[in-house]
Amino acid sequence: MAPKLLSSTNFKSLFNSVDTFLFDCDGVIWKGDTLIDGVSQTLDLLRSKGKNIVFVTNNSMKSRRQYAEKFRSLGLASVTQDEIFSSSFAAAMYLKANNFPKDKKVYVIGGEGVLEELQLAGFTGLGGPEDGEKKAQWKSNSLFQHDKTVGAVVVGLDPNINYYKLQYGTLCVRENPGCLFIATNRDAVGHMTDLQEWPGAGCMVAAMCGSTEKEPIVVGKPATFMMDFLIQKFGTETSRMCMVGDRLDTDVLFGQNAGCKTLLVLSGCTSESNLLDENNKIEPDYYTSMVSDITKLMDSP
Amino acid sequence: MLNRTTLVSSSSVSLLPNSKPFFSVKAFSGFRSSSFSGGIIRRIDHKPLRVMTPNMTPRAMAAQQLENADQLIDSVETFIFDCDGVIWKGDKLIEGVPETLDMLRAKGKRLVFVTNNSTKSRKQYGKKFETLGLNVNEEEIFASSFAAAAYLQSINFPKDKKVYVIGEEGILKELDLAGFQYLGGPDDGKKQIELKPGFLMEHDNDVGAVVVGFDRYFNYYKIQYGTLCIRENPGCLFIATNRDAVTHLTDAQEWAGGGSMVGALVGSCQREPLVVGKPSTFMMDYLADKFGIEKSQICMVGDRLDTDILFGQNGGCKTLLVLSGVTSISMLESPENKIQPDFYTSKISDFLSLKAANV
Numbered sequence: 001m002a003p004k005l006l007s008s009t010n011f012k013s014l015f016n017s018v019d020t021f022l023f024d025c026d027g028v029i030w031k032g033d034t035l036i037d038g039v040s041q042t043l044d045l046l047r048s049k050g051k052n053i054v055f056v057t058n059n060s061m062k063s064r065r066q067y068a069e070k071f072r073s074l075g076l077a078s079v080t081q082d083e084i085f086s087s088s089f090a091a092a093m094y095l096k097a098n099n100f101p102k103d104k105k106v107y108v109i110g111g112e113g114v115l116e117e118l119q120l121a122g123f124t125g126l127g128g129p130e131d132g133e134k135k136a137q138w139k140s141n142s143l144f145q146h147d148k149t150v151g152a153v154v155v156g157l158d159p160n161i162n163y164y165k166l167q168y169g170t171l172c173v174r175e176n177p178g179c180l181f182i183a184t185n186r187d188a189v190g191h192m193t194d195l196q197e198w199p200g201a202g203c204m205v206a207a208m209c210g211s212t213e214k215e216p217i218v219v220g221k222p223a224t225f226m227m228d229f230l231i232q233k234f235g236t237e238t239s240r241m242c243m244v245g246d247r248l249d250t251d252v253l254f255g256q257n258a259g260c261k262t263l264l265v266l267s268g269c270t271s272e273s274n275l276l277d278e279n280n281k282i283e284p285d286y287y288t289s290m291v292s293d294i295t296k297l298m299d300s301p
Numbered sequence: 302m303l304n305r306t307t308l309v310s311s312s313s314v315s316l317l318p319n320s321k322p323f324f325s326v327k328a329f330s331g332f333r334s335s336s337f338s339g340g341i342i343r344r345i346d347h348k349p350l351r352v353m354t355p356n357m358t359p360r361a362m363a364a365q366q367l368e369n370a371d372q373l374i375d376s377v378e379t380f381i382f383d384c385d386g387v388i389w390k391g392d393k394l395i396e397g398v399p400e401t402l403d404m405l406r407a408k409g410k411r412l413v414f415v416t417n418n419s420t421k422s423r424k425q426y427g428k429k430f431e432t433l434g435l436n437v438n439e440e441e442i443f444a445s446s447f448a449a450a451a452y453l454q455s456i457n458f459p460k461d462k463k464v465y466v467i468g469e470e471g472i473l474k475e476l477d478l479a480g481f482q483y484l485g486g487p488d489d490g491k492k493q494i495e496l497k498p499g500f501l502m503e504h505d506n507d508v509g510a511v512v513v514g515f516d517r518y519f520n521y522y523k524i525q526y527g528t529l530c531i532r533e534n535p536g537c538l539f540i541a542t543n544r545d546a547v548t549h550l551t552d553a554q555e556w557a558g559g560g561s562m563v564g565a566l567v568g569s570c571q572r573e574p575l576v577v578g579k580p581s582t583f584m585m586d587y588l589a590d591k592f593g594i595e596k597s598q599i600c601m602v603g604d605r606l607d608t609d610i611l612f613g614q615n616g617g618c619k620t621l622l623v624l625s626g627v628t629s630i631s632m633l634e635s636p637e638n639k640i641q642p643d644f645y646t647s648k649i650s651d652f653l654s655l656k657a658a659n660v
Binding site for chain 2: 032142192196204
């Protein structure tokens with residue numbers, strides 16, 4: 001069914017059928033470090049009307065705690081850590097849920113957020129941002145060493161990607177028996193800054209697929225792994241949830257896979273023409289320009 | 302004399318216990334003594350040759366161990382050799398290579414060297430061959446760095462357009478020789494970016510092609526630059542020198558290969574590249590055309606199944622796998638392996654030691 005433009009005729013029916021709003025962050029709440037207009041008022045309004053709010057982001061650079069700080073620095077102090085579900089958190093939870101042994105290590109190609117979540121879950125992480133300074137040596141007599149106790153490689157967005165990290169991760173996956181290859185997410189590009197898009201985790205993950213010839217386990221959207229936590233938290237059915245995001249192949253697909261309602265906003269990486277293009281096969285229930293349209297429509301008769 | 306091919310390939314050759322085999326074992330060249338049990342014929346001096354039994358899933362004709370080298374040599378006019386794992390390993394020459402190449406030349410064979418390694422230009426490879434004491438002409442060498450430049454020439458890539466390079470010096474040198482303007486390369490490995498409000502990365506709108514290959518100086522700046530060109534410059538080409546997952550930079554271990562850098566760009570652009578290196582047949586078509594050779598007159602010799610052997614098969618020539626590089630006999634014979642060369646042998650100097658069989 002074709003996506004409906006959110007308007008005064010259909011807004012109330014959406015609003016009344018949903019108890020929990022799930023918001024993506026990049027391109028929905030903020031762009032890089034710049035808050036999108038009207039977001040703060042809209043979140044306050046939804047809370048005042050008794051709606052639950054959570055944030056589900058594929059960006060693994062920060063931990064939930066670091067995201068809560070970012071929300072606070074942007075003037076959204078009402079958002080607490082346990083309302084945030086980042087893919088960094090998802091990676092640590094995946095290992096926990098699958099009883100990853102505590103005596104094995106995790107090699108991280110990604111940001112601090114992943115390392116912090118792993119540590120909080122009781123796991124030992126290696127790599128991360130500091131390996132961005134390391135250079136590989138290729139002389140006849142020297143061997144590139146890697147820790148044989150690494151049992152999982154977690155790959156996420158990494159602006160400090162380099163050959164050293166790719167080689168380290170590749171050796172772990174190819175040579176450590178049973179080593180897991182986990183991707184926080186596979187977004188191709190994202191709004192890391194307000195002015196343009198930048199390569200996303202999908203890039204680092206595909207680099208590792210290229211050298212390991214393996215496909216990863218994906219914990220972020222559109223995989224529904226994180227939804228299990230949300231259901232547990234609210235005890236409601238997914239049909240009473242609405243996923244609000246800017247990306248069709250992660251946010252909207254995630255919502256659809258989990259049985260939620262879906263609302264696409266055009267304030268991020270998807271334009272109206274992308275949405276309505278005949279080659280696009282992913283159709284959200286509704287779409288609108290930006291989150292603050294919710295405030296406008298709430299006030300309309 | 303029974304054709305060995307029939308013995309190895311067909312699932313109709315079933316050696317059920319107690320059934321009478323329909324060929325004479327004594328007629329099978331290469332045997333000193335013959336005895337078999339179940340489905341395996343044991344050969345003295347050689348590895349056991351597995352014969353199809355009714356329980357095995359029929360698959361592509363299994364590779365034969367090279368027995369009669371002279372027969373193979375006489376049946377082709379040109380030998381194409383891969384380099385890493387065939388001629389050398391890292392910077393060490395493999396045993397018996399110079400004498401083998403000399404013997405082939407003495408027999409009037411044309412020799413060509415095709416490597417996916419794009420770090421050097423053909424001229425630089427020529428020097429490497431020279432340093433190792435091998436008599437090889439620059440014109441006989443086809444590296445994937447050369448292939449990228451040759452490809453752009455073959456499509457008349459406009460000289461007023463630029464090429465952005467995510468790769469090493471070899472590519473830059475070849476583009477230069479072919480008269481193309483380039484940007485990027487190893488120097489961009491030093492460039493940093495800061496993801497902060499108001500920061501915009503500009504890119505040259507005249508870039509009409511992005512060439513991606515093995516790159517030890519890979520970083521986010523280059524990925525973004527290449528991504529912007531491919532996504533935003535109308536008609537911009539996305540060319541990969543090769544997609545090898547791993548490569549033997551040193552002879553001691555494997556290293557993440559060009560497939561990794563190319564993978565990164567595929568991940569951010571969501572587009573597949575045009576591959577000019579093996580197993581794509583671009584280089585085969587190029588040299589067949591250049592030297593006026595029939596593909597059936599060529600034997601491809603390599604150590605890697607998914608690049609060298611597939612390249613030879615895609616090109617329609619004979620294929621010989623050598624076990625002096627990355628592929629072992631168990632990898633060749635693994636049920637997961639779907640690529641079967643015509644022949645296999647330990648190393649190319651076997652051409653000198655294997656003689657026509659005595660019956």
